[in-house]
Amino acid sequence: xxxxxxxxxxxxxxxxxxxAVDSVSFRVEPGEIFGLLGPSGCGKTTTLRIxxxxxxxxxxxxxxxxxxxxxxxxxxxxxxxxxxxxALFPHLSVIRNVMFAMKGTPARLRETRAAELLRMVGxxxxxxxxxxxxxxxxxxxxxxxxxxxxxxxxxxMDEPFSNLDVALRDTTRREVxxxxxxxxxxxxxxxxxxxxxxxxxxxLAVMNAGKVEQVGKPEEVYHHPRTAFVAQFLGRANLFxxxxxxxxxxxxxxxxxxxxxxxxxxxxxLRPEHIVLTRGDGGSQEGEVVAREFRGHDLxxxxxxxxxxxxxxxxxxxxxxxxxxxxxxxxxxxxVLRDLNGRTASNPGGSHG
Amino acid sequence: MTDxxxxxxxxxxxxxxxxxxxxxxxxxxxxxxLVPLVYLVVRATEADAATLAxxxxxxxxxELLGNTLLLTGGVVAATTLIALPLAWLVVRTDIPAVRLVTxxxxxxxxVPGYVMAYALLSLGGNYxxxxxxxxxxxxRPAGYWGALAAxxxxxxxxxxxxxxxxxxxxxxxxxxxxxxxGYGHREVLRxxxxxxxxxxxxxxxxxxxxxVLGDFGAIALMRYEVxxxxxxxxxxxxxxxxxxxxxxxxxxxxxxxxxxLEGRLLRGARYARTGTGVARSxxxxxxxxxxxxxxxxxxxxxxxxxxxxxxxxxYWLSVRPPWTELARVGQAFLYSAGAxxxxxxxxxxxxxxxxxxxxxxxxxxSHTAERLAYVGYALPPLSxxxxxxFFSxxxxxxxxxxLPLLVVAYMISFLALAMGPIRASLLQAPRxxxxxxxxxxxxxFAAFVRTVVPLLRRGMFASTGLVFVVAMxxxxxxxxxxxxxxxxxxxxxxxxxxxxxxxxxxxxxxxIVLFSSLFVGLLLRHEGKE
Numbered sequence: 001x002x003x004x005x006x007x008x009x010x011x012x013x014x015x016x017x018x019x020a021v022d023s024v025s026f027r028v029e030p031g032e033i034f035g036l037l038g039p040s041g042c043g044k045t046t047t048l049r050i051x052x053x054x055x056x057x058x059x060x061x062x063x064x065x066x067x068x069x070x071x072x073x074x075x076x077x078x079x080x081x082x083x084x085x086x087a088l089f090p091h092l093s094v095i096r097n098v099m100f101a102m103k104g105t106p107a108r109l110r111e112t113r114a115a116e117l118l119r120m121v122g123x124x125x126x127x128x129x130x131x132x133x134x135x136x137x138x139x140x141x142x143x144x145x146x147x148x149x150x151x152x153x154x155x156x157m158d159e160p161f162s163n164l165d166v167a168l169r170d171t172t173r174r175e176v177x178x179x180x181x182x183x184x185x186x187x188x189x190x191x192x193x194x195x196x197x198x199x200x201x202x203x204l205a206v207m208n209a210g211k212v213e214q215v216g217k218p219e220e221v222y223h224h225p226r227t228a229f230v231a232q233f234l235g236r237a238n239l240f241x242x243x244x245x246x247x248x249x250x251x252x253x254x255x256x257x258x259x260x261x262x263x264x265x266x267x268x269x270l271r272p273e274h275i276v277l278t279r280g281d282g283g284s285q286e287g288e289v290v291a292r293e294f295r296g297h298d299l300x301x302x303x304x305x306x307x308x309x310x311x312x313x314x315x316x317x318x319x320x321x322x323x324x325x326x327x328x329x330x331x332x333x334x335x336v337l338r339d340l341n342g343r344t345a346s347n348p349g350g351s352h353g
Numbered sequence: 354m355t356d357x358x359x360x361x362x363x364x365x366x367x368x369x370x371x372x373x374x375x376x377x378x379x380x381x382x383x384x385x386x387l388v389p390l391v392y393l394v395v396r397a398t399e400a401d402a403a404t405l406a407x408x409x410x411x412x413x414x415x416e417l418l419g420n421t422l423l424l425t426g427g428v429v430a431a432t433t434l435i436a437l438p439l440a441w442l443v444v445r446t447d448i449p450a451v452r453l454v455t456x457x458x459x460x461x462x463x464v465p466g467y468v469m470a471y472a473l474l475s476l477g478g479n480y481x482x483x484x485x486x487x488x489x490x491x492x493r494p495a496g497y498w499g500a501l502a503a504x505x506x507x508x509x510x511x512x513x514x515x516x517x518x519x520x521x522x523x524x525x526x527x528x529x530x531x532x533x534x535g536y537g538h539r540e541v542l543r544x545x546x547x548x549x550x551x552x553x554x555x556x557x558x559x560x561x562x563x564x565v566l567g568d569f570g571a572i573a574l575m576r577y578e579v580x581x582x583x584x585x586x587x588x589x590x591x592x593x594x595x596x597x598x599x600x601x602x603x604x605x606x607x608x609x610x611x612x613x614l615e616g617r618l619l620r621g622a623r624y625a626r627t628g629t630g631v632a633r634s635x636x637x638x639x640x641x642x643x644x645x646x647x648x649x650x651x652x653x654x655x656x657x658x659x660x661x662x663x664x665x666x667x668y669w670l671s672v673r674p675p676w677t678e679l680a681r682v683g684q685a686f687l688y689s690a691g692a693x694x695x696x697x698x699x700x701x702x703x704x705x706x707x708x709x710x711x712x713x714x715x716x717x718x719s720h721t722a723e724r725l726a727y728v729g730y731a732l733p734p735l736s737x738x739x740x741x742x743f744f745s746x747x748x749x750x751x752x753x754x755x756l757p758l759l760v761v762a763y764m765i766s767f768l769a770l771a772m773g774p775i776r777a778s779l780l781q782a783p784r785x786x787x788x789x790x791x792x793x794x795x796x797x798f799a800a801f802v803r804t805v806v807p808l809l810r811r812g813m814f815a816s817t818g819l820v821f822v823v824a825m826x827x828x829x830x831x832x833x834x835x836x837x838x839x840x841x842x843x844x845x846x847x848x849x850x851x852x853x854x855x856x857x858x859x860x861x862x863x864x865i866v867l868f869s870s871l872f873v874g875l876l877l878r879h880e881g882k883e
Contacts (some may be wrong), residue, residue: 085785091807
């Protein structure tokens, strides 16, 4: 049984030329933390709001535990929602915010149960403070405690970590994930941060311009991107075209192993860490280092190669400087992308983030 | 449920369509407002063509129009001449006692136009203040200049408040960057500060224009022939109903002009700060030797707008202490409150769903509902009241000169006033609070009551207070719609002053002024929060 099934939902807004959500489908399995990842304006938040019932799709269906919920108002869907700015009720204390969620619980049990939840998120010591007296991280955990107070079947989180500063974000993320796993809760996380999505989610859907481009486990999506957008959104990628003959493609970088098998003109993606740089000796696949970026644990080079710019990561043992000639070798098979829609080869700029 | 149409679904679950019960209030307002107005049109066009032509093409109408425009323009100009320098002094210079000067710049609002006219009138004449105290007999101010003075002295705080807020909210770096680009003080004033003040000036002028067009007390006492004066004489003397209806319609059309104009002039104007940095406040300019003329200016304004009415009232009260009159003043106060209190409560109850619709369900419909409230505010009170009179006489006889009709007319007239504070506090209660409550299992109505209403309490309180105090001193609508024998404070002042019984009017006027000072207090408090 799926916890959630979203089928072909589409939502148009009158002032937008294309649908904000364009026949989006995915499923969430029991116990799973699912991610919706994409740039701002890709429709991920609208999708989440449709699941919660704050928006209605123009077409499509949403099933929670195999029950159609579009006909239900938000209050009857048993879906918890954690807002980006937490939406704590400013006139209620921390514990009252959590108790507010326990409509179905007998009044005398509410306080005990709310205290339990606050203890779980480590905030029992601030239970009688007002929301504006808490730090951002504390407010965020109150929001989660409150959402759990209603005993939801599914927890939806809309960029819940984006208002936290970097130092706090990592720890809060880890704690929340541990908490969700411990409680066996199903959750959907909306984020534009690929690192967050890869580390927090069990599976994720990458969205772009209202459409789901790919669904899969973080490793799958990262290592086997299906489209140029996915390849570039989840880290840097070198894109170039080639002529495929089965498991080999002839490219500007010479013949490369590819996967899956393909024939004819293809668009390929090769991650920067899958390129090996060696000192040039006048061979055919040589380029010139044009930029060097030291990042502590590794180095990023930008190499000028036959009128294109290629990005490569190397470990700290290699050290090249701008102006040096280097030999480029692929150490993994390049990934065949599905789209060949006019994206020019090797477009590493703008792919980060 | 899969066979349900998307539209049907969104009605049930989505937020795009507001719940039906929110539409009751705007629909009721539209009906209550439009039916009498339509009836006014019907009443105006009942006569035969020849009579109509004679009424409408009368030369006197042109004179009335000219006078009305002259008075409105004059008051707008005069209030600006007082308010602009005063606001600048208070915000941008080191003038002493800033808080006191600011308070004195707003206090005249507690002296309604007809009380100001009363004070001016009792200054001159054979038995006037000047004759009694100083033995000087001066002519009573009357006509254009009398009306101009009374209305200017009452209205300038509206412009002052707007300009002051805008000046105070101006980012110092705008001015400083202009200076660094080589512009002098004067050029900065002309090219940076004045354009920045334009929206504030426009909205101040709009309020003043609406007030002057709708005013009836001051011009009736000063006997200056504008539309509302003509309506008054038609009503109280030669009661030609068709002509009165026509005059009301003409005045109404005139009152819609500034409303439309403001929208057009401000369209596309952007004055918000565009940067993300923190706005810096401005350094005050040292007045130095200019301090003396500046204080003299303030003194003149304060003497005219506050010293005069308060002094006159104090004088009349000392001439004849009001002790024997107190019981009747109390009765009049109760009458005023008896209309103002239900008006305030019903206005806020109607304003709440309209403001909510506008903020949460923006659509052409909710926009229209909000505009309706502003149109109600701009409706000249005499036109509105006369429409109500005609309507009730013809179609709802039991309502004629009944308290409920008076309350409804107040509600239409003051709805926009109640919207301001409610809207401001609604905007501070984000939609997500309601969504959070709904995802926690609360119905839309319960979510609103439990999460938004607690945050609205302050705004609703401010709105109720505003409407109550404004309705307490209201004159023209009470004049036409109050039940027989229902003599409110304002009606008592008006009837006694128009008979030149200045001593007798004093206790009633004093009660209004004292009570209206509350309004000023509320206004200042509310303004501080926005």
